[in-house]
Each structure stands twice: as C-alpha cells, then as structure tokens.
Amino acid sequence: xxxxxxxxxxxxxxxxxxxxxxxxxxxxxxxxxxxxxIFERKVEEKQPYVRVVNVGEDDTDPAQWGKNWPAQYDSYRxxxxxxxxxxxxxxxxxxxxxxKIARDPWLKRMFLGYAFSIDYRDRRGHAYMxxxxxxxxxxxxPQSGSCLHCHASIxxxxxxxxGGNAMKGFEQTYKMSYQELNKMLHDSGRAYPxxxxxxxxxKTMALRVTRPGFIRGIQVFAASDAPAPAMPSVELWREGDxxxxxxxxxxxxxxxxxxxVCGQCHVEYYCSSKMPLTFPWSKGLRAxxxxxxxxxxxxPDGTPFLDYAxxxxxxxxxxxxxxxxxxxxxxxxxxxxxSCADCHMPYMRExxxxxxDHWVRSPLLNVNRACQTCHRFSEAxxxxxxxxxxxxxxxxxxxxxxxxxxxxxxIVGAKNKGATPEQLKSALALQRKAQWRLDFIAAxxxxxxxxxQEAARILGEAADYARQGQVAVLTAFGSAATQAPSDESGEQxxxxxxxxxxxxxxxxxxxxxxxxxxxxxxxxRPPTAAPAGAAKANSTPEPARSVTPSKPGEPTGPN
Numbered sequence: 001x002x003x004x005x006x007x008x009x010x011x012x013x014x015x016x017x018x019x020x021x022x023x024x025x026x027x028x029x030x031x032x033x034x035x036x037x038i039f040e041r042k043v044e045e046k047q048p049y050v051r052v053v054n055v056g057e058d059d060t061d062p063a064q065w066g067k068n069w070p071a072q073y074d075s076y077r078x079x080x081x082x083x084x085x086x087x088x089x090x091x092x093x094x095x096x097x098x099x100k101i102a103r104d105p106w107l108k109r110m111f112l113g114y115a116f117s118i119d120y121r122d123r124r125g126h127a128y129m130x131x132x133x134x135x136x137x138x139x140x141x142p143q144s145g146s147c148l149h150c151h152a153s154i155x156x157x158x159x160x161x162x163g164g165n166a167m168k169g170f171e172q173t174y175k176m177s178y179q180e181l182n183k184m185l186h187d188s189g190r191a192y193p194x195x196x197x198x199x200x201x202x203k204t205m206a207l208r209v210t211r212p213g214f215i216r217g218i219q220v221f222a223a224s225d226a227p228a229p230a231m232p233s234v235e236l237w238r239e240g241d242x243x244x245x246x247x248x249x250x251x252x253x254x255x256x257x258x259x260x261v262c263g264q265c266h267v268e269y270y271c272s273s274k275m276p277l278t279f280p281w282s283k284g285l286r287a288x289x290x291x292x293x294x295x296x297x298x299x300p301d302g303t304p305f306l307d308y309a310x311x312x313x314x315x316x317x318x319x320x321x322x323x324x325x326x327x328x329x330x331x332x333x334x335x336x337x338x339s340c341a342d343c344h345m346p347y348m349r350e351x352x353x354x355x356x357d358h359w360v361r362s363p364l365l366n367v368n369r370a371c372q373t374c375h376r377f378s379e380a381x382x383x384x385x386x387x388x389x390x391x392x393x394x395x396x397x398x399x400x401x402x403x404x405x406x407x408x409x410x411i412v413g414a415k416n417k418g419a420t421p422e423q424l425k426s427a428l429a430l431q432r433k434a435q436w437r438l439d440f441i442a443a444x445x446x447x448x449x450x451x452x453q454e455a456a457r458i459l460g461e462a463a464d465y466a467r468q469g470q471v472a473v474l475t476a477f478g479s480a481a482t483q484a485p486s487d488e489s490g491e492q493x494x495x496x497x498x499x500x501x502x503x504x505x506x507x508x509x510x511x512x513x514x515x516x517x518x519x520x521x522x523x524x525r526p527p528t529a530a531p532a533g534a535a536k537a538n539s540t541p542e543p544a545r546s547v548t549p550s551k552p553g554e555p556t557g558p559n
Contacts, residue, residue: 217279226284393448
C-alpha cells in the first residue's frame with residue numbers, strides 16, 4: 001500500500017526544483033542583462049557620440065552637426081520655442097517680439113537720433129538671431145556689415161574675404177553695408193545663425209573662441225591693470241613675461257571657456273562704419289571703465305567718440321549694446337567660479353552621457369537643474385528672491401528714465417530760450433553720463449540680476465547725473481528753461497508746441513531748484529504725500545545731496 005504523504009513530498013520536491021531552476025535562469029538572465037547594460041553604458045561613456053558624418057570649419061548648418069550629436073542638436077532646436085519670464089521674453093515663433101520702445105516710451109525718446117528709436121524689441125531665442133536682424137526696421141537706416149559678427153555663423157566668410165586669414169577679413173567688413181555683406185553670406189550658402197562651429201572645434205568638440213572682436217578685446221583687457229577676479233587665467237598670464245598676447249584658446253581654463261564662448265557676443269561693443277568692431281575693454285569691464293575708454297579713444301579722424309548726437313539736445317551720446325558679460329563679471333556668481341553655461345546651459349543626462357542643455361534660456365525656466373544644484377532652497381523661494389532683485393532694479397531704471405526725461409525737457413526749454421551748445425556743455429556732458437548708465441542696464445538682459453548691487457549703483461548714478469544736469473541748466477537759466485515736456489518721439493503738434501507723452505496726460509514737469517540747491521537725492525524713495533521734487537508748502541526745503549559725489553574733473557551743478 002503506497003503512502004500518500006510520500007507521493008506529495010515527492011511532487012513538492014519536484015515542483016520546488018523546477019521553480020528553483022526557473023528562478024536561477026531568470027536571475028542569471030537578469031544579471032547578464034544588467035552586465036550587458038553596464039558594459040554598453042561604459043562604452044557609451046567612453047565614446048559619447050558616433051561620428052556618422054565629417055564636419056569641418058565651413059560647416060555652419062547645425063543640422064549637419066546634429067547627425068553626430070543628436071542630443072545637443074535636439075535641445076538647440078528648442079531655442080525656437082516661445083519662452084517668457086517676468087522681465088524678459090518674447091511672443092513666440094509666430095511673430096516678432098514686443099517693442100520695448102512702445103512699452104517704455106522714454107526709451108524711444110532717449111534714442112532719438114539713433115536707429116533704436118525706430119525699432120527696439122524684446123529678445124528671442126538663438127534660432128532667430130539672424131532672421132530677426134534681417135527683419136528689423138533699423139535697416140531702413142545705413143548699417144555696417146560689422147553687425148553680422150554676432151548674428152551669423154560668419155567665420156567662413158571672414159576667411160574668404162581675408163584670403164584665408166579671418167582677422168583680415170573681419171577688418172574689412174565695417175566698410176561694407178549690412179545689405180552687401182548679408183548678400184555675400186546668403187550667396188555662400190552658409191547663412192545660418194551662430195552655430196556649433198562657432199563654439200566647438202570640429203575634430204575634438206573642445207570649446208573655443210572664434211570671434212575676432214572678443215579675441216582682441218580680451219587681449220586688451222588682459223594687458224590692462226584692471227582687476228580680473230573672475231578670470232584666474234588672466235591673472236596668471238599677467239604674472240608671466242607677457243611675450244605673447246593673452247590667448248583664450250591657449251590660456252583659459254575650460255570653466256572660463258564656458259563663459260568666454262558666450263562673451264563673444266553678449267557684450268558691449270562699437271559696431272558702425274567709422275572703425276572696425278571694437279570691444280572697449282582697455283580700462284576694465286565696469287560701466288565706468290567702458291565710459292572712460294570711449295572718453296579717451298577718438299575716431300580715426302581724431303574727432304571725439306560718440307555713437308550718435310541726440311536729436312533734441314545735440315548731446316554726444318554713447319549707446320550700450322547688451323553687456324551681459326561685463327555685468328556678470330561684477331557679480332558673486334562669476335567671482336565664485338560659476339560660468340554662464342552652468343545656469344543657462346546646465347548639464348542634463350542623456351542615457352549614460354552627461355551633456356550641456358543647448359536650449360539656452362533663462363535659469364528661471366529651469367530652476368531644478370540651473371539653480372538647485374547649488375542653492376538648497378525651494379523653487380518658490382529662489383524665484384521670489386530673483387523677482388525681488390529684478391523688481392528693485394526695474395524700479396530704479398524707471399525712476400532714472402523719469403529723471404532723464406526731466407533733464408531733456410529742461411535742456412530743450414533752455415535751447416528754445418536761446419541757450420547755445422557752449423552754454424549747455426556741462427548739462428550735455430551730464431546727459432551723456434546719465435544716459436550711458438541707464439542704457440547699460442536697460443540693454444543688459446538680466447534686469448540687474450547678474451550683479452544686483454553693481455546694477456543698482458549704476459542706476460543710482462544715472463538718476464543723480466540726470467538731476468545734476470537739470471540743476472546746472474536751471475542754475476544758469478532759471479525757470480525760463482522749463483517747458484512743457486515733449487513726447488517720446490520729439491514730434492511737435494500742428495501749433496508748433498511739443499506734444500505731450502499721452503493726449504490729455506502731460507508728463508510731470510521738471511522740478512525747479514534755487515540757485516544754491518544741490519542736485520536732488522534721487523536714490524532715496526520720495527515721500528508719498530507729494531510728487532518727487534516738489535517742495536512742501538510754507539516750509540524751507542532741506543538741501544539734498546547727490547547719491548554719488550561728482551568725481552574730479554566731471555562737470556557738475558552747484559553743490
């Protein structure tokens with residue numbers, strides 16, 4: 001008689017062995033798959049890309065490079081996507097961005113006499129840098145071919161013009177019109193925005209600087225005695241024999257190059273037809289340093305430098321471009337070793353490969369990877385802090401614009417009463433200083449965030465200089481210099497009187513000041529009970545001080 005328990009035990013043992021065998025096979029397969037995956041990732045890490053096509057110095061089409069580096073190209077293509085932040089952004093790919101001069105009419109008036117009073121828009125992504133330039137109404141006025149230096153993948157054309165020498169070709173382009181050089185670019189078949197080849201060496205993909213303007217500018221800066229706390233390689237070069245000029249492609253660290261490649265274009269420069277494109281860094285990178293450079297470097301014919309003469313006042317004005325690199329170098333991030341790419345092109349994972357995100361955009365749109373790798377705060381807290389910084393600088397900018405408009409009104413009023421340029425020389429010099437500082441921050445695309453304290457200092461000085469200029473005119477000509485303010489375009493009504501900024505809503509008239517008054521304190525918040533600059537009734541006004549004392553040699557009003 002068979003024993004059922006023994007049969008059950010035998011069956012249980014058989015099932016157990018089979019299950020164990022299946023589990024062993026499954027585990028072995030899983031381990032093998034894991035090992036294969038690890039091996040593949042190791043290989044992928046050692047060889048992060050497969051070169052399926054050859055690219056060289058003349059390949060300016062990013063799509064060609066994208067065949068070898070698809071991850072980077074995919075993110076670069078996203079620069080055509082609409083992005084917005086509170087103090088910057090654009091309307092998207094469907095239309096040109098909003099006009100800054102329509103949103104802030106005082107900008108239009110500030111630029112009278114210059115093409116920016118015709119068309120001045122918000123920025124868009126890198127994908128549009130060439131097409132937007134080709135579409136701007138500023139081209140209705142003569143423009144130099146130098147403008148393509150930072151808006152197109154232009155190096156092959158420079159080499160062609162220079163017989164193989166890009167620097168020589170670059171030196172010729174300021175003499176050409178924008179339309180002439182742009183046609184040559186399109187005829188060459190290489191009319192693309194700034195592309196992969198402009199920042200990467202084709203064989204090794206190493207970062208590099210290609211733009212002649214930056215190469216010359218950084219050499220001049222290195223040869224100066226200006227502080228360079230955010231550029232250790234410059235300080236190191238200065239300690240050497242200096243037999244060879246500083247060369248960023250040879251001397252700079254890789255971390256520095258992650259900012260230098262951006263600084264090729266996101267900078268202040270002179271770009272017109274009187275001399276080659278120039279980065280004005282001989283005395284340093286601060287707004288004051290650049291102003292000092294332009295004050296001491298005349299045009300080749302010996303005449304004093306100016307970007308344009310203001311249409312209403314005749315002041316010899318300086319025009320800032322987009323000095324992100326210069327302001328960034330005054331801030332805590334640059335001095336802490338943070339690069340432009342760390343925030344605007346943060347690293348991301350693509351499989352086993354770490355790549356820079358080539359969707360260049362505001363860090364506020366990518367807080368997790370751009371900010372929180374260093375700052376251990378919530379996204380809401382980080383955005384709140386940035387917003388506070390930007391709002392503060394925006395408020396200072398608007399107050400500075402109001403002060404400048406009051407200065408323009410006062411100068412125009414004095415001119416209408418017969419004042420000569422010689423009599424207004426001091427006020428016009430102060431207009432130049434005030435306008436330069438306002439424009440430096442207005443044109444810089446971080447609304448002061450790149451260096452908050454420095455931006456606030458610059459804007460405080462802008463308002464102070466504007467008020468100094470106003471007091472200088474009023475001291476010389478009294479209340480006769482005041483007039484109804486003109487509108488932002490400088491146009492007149494049919495009666496011959498200046499139009500108000502808005503129909504039925506004239507701008508605030510400039511405040512008059514006694515002859516013994518000092519420039520008003522423009523950097524302190526005015527009382528809410530009365531308009532800024534208005535004296536309290538039946539009281540003696542307290543003499544105010546300028547926030548920034550006038551420096552030796554600077555024209556000032558009485559103090």
